[in-house]
Amino acid sequence: MEHRNRAVLVSVEQFDPGVTLGRRPGAGKDAKTLHRTLSKLGFKVDIHTDLSRDEIYQLFLKESRRPVKDCFLAVLSSHGDDGCVFGADGKPVQLSRVFTYFNNEYMEKKAKVFLIQACRGPDLDDGVEVDSAGDTRECITSQHLSVPVDTAVMYATPPGYGAFMHPLGSVFLQTFCTLLKQEDNRNLELTRLMTRLSHTVAYSFQAKGGALAGKKEMPCFLTRLTREVFPFAEPGLSAISLVTTDESTRTPSIS
Secondary structure: OOOOOOOEEOOOOOOOOOOOOOOOOHHHHHHHHHHHHHHOOOOEEEEEEOOHHHHHHHHHHHHHOOOOEEEEEEEEEEEEEEEEEEEEEEEEEEEEEEEEHHHOOOOOOEEEEEEOOOOOOOOOOOOOOOOOOOHHHOOOOOHHHHOOEEEEEEEOOOOOOOEEEEEEOHHHHHHHHHHHOOOOHHOHOOOOOOOHHHHHHHHHHOOOOOOOOOOOOOOOEEOOOOOOOOOOOOOOHHHHHEEEOOHHHOOOOOO
């Protein structure tokens, strides 16, 4: 049986009773848009909603040992702080732990991409919904050394900053899906696509109203890729076409 590229979406919209983290209207919209966009690009997409911390750990441990064609894509969307996102039970999911699951023989030489829609710092002012929480000092940890080889992580925002959420979806994930509707973007090497995503979010979005009027968001990209990766090119391309080290086939540039 031929394996497919896989995408796993973990979205927390509603937290358990007693958890002092607000509901995240817009998370469901993001999940639907991602499912539709990635399915059209040949990914097998699974959506998991409102999981607890332990359920999220168990899910990614299992997914890290399942076969994949060329690329595994994970999306984590929740309230968060630097180094973690929160399960529906309000407990922190350490991203460093999730990343280390994928440092194994099953994922060796496979491209691994993580998109993190969550705050990485203090709350923003009241009246604007953001993906952040309060005092979460236990989450403050450096996860960079835990990122396996051939892995890229794209955060909605740099350390210390908040990520915006709207009932119609997050600016980060909605922009990502909008870019993938265009063939020129789908055929970009991953680092160039992420650069274009950062540029679009940074220069096309600004918050409106109140004290946050004019505030912006800037995604943050971390990569340990050792080769060029083309995960969103047209379905049916071979692994050699998707992941190549032949620099002569692509012109190195930034746009």
